Amino acid sequence: MRIADLHTHTALCKHAKGTAEEFLAAALARGESWYGISDHCPWPAGYDSESRMEISDFPRYRELVSDIRAKAEGTSLKVLYAIEMDYVPGRMEEVCPLVEKEDFDYVIGSIHYTGNFAFDNPDFLEEWKREGTAEQVWNVYLDSLKEYVTSCNFQILGHADLPKKFGYRPVESESFRKRFAEIFEIASAKGMVLELNTAGLHVPVHEIYPSRTLLELAKRAGMKLSYGSDAHAPEAIGRDFETAAALARECGFSGFATFEKRHMIEVPF
């Protein structure tokens, strides 16, 4: 079985554990064919720099990946150079050209913020308990996601229903499904693939991102899949991909995608 873990982090983001060599060793031990390093993109003006690299760290990131790539030479593992790009409303005109210029194999587009609320950060869990927060976060999140896929270019739509992380699931109403279906249609037309992110199995919601309902909608929109462990520690590399593949098959998918130089490679199951 070929494995492509396209969503992993490095210690440069300041909330991941383990050295780059330990991550590489874990990917090799897991028998991966593609190991994608996709750390959090720095934000304009150093905002939120406590949980991501600074712009000034970026050359170190580039070096780290090329160093790991050199170390993997001669093995059956391909190291991919990527980034997890955040959506910063009103600032993407600064971010996108820089990301576009860089020689990435692919870019993951993700949203971790609604306004100033880092909704997936356990430090702000109290915020979720406030009356009305869940509804508001899901609303703003869906608006932002639509803007993001419409106005930016990236290859992989990361953890599409991340706001469910702490168990505040959306009400899967007709309008909710419609909004997601619309987002998937836009993403599909732009050639984006949907990430099956297994980190959801290890947080309070205990469910892969995205849910089965959303996977079925993505399939209907013609999207393909990629896998991501979202590893922030070497032991999480390639975790639960068998579970992810079983779910993907049940939803009618016949394989997964990986990327080299922003070109999609389709791998059948």
Ligand SMILES: [Zn+2]
């Ligand atoms: Zn992270």
Ligand SMILES: [Zn+2]
């Ligand atoms: Zn993420």
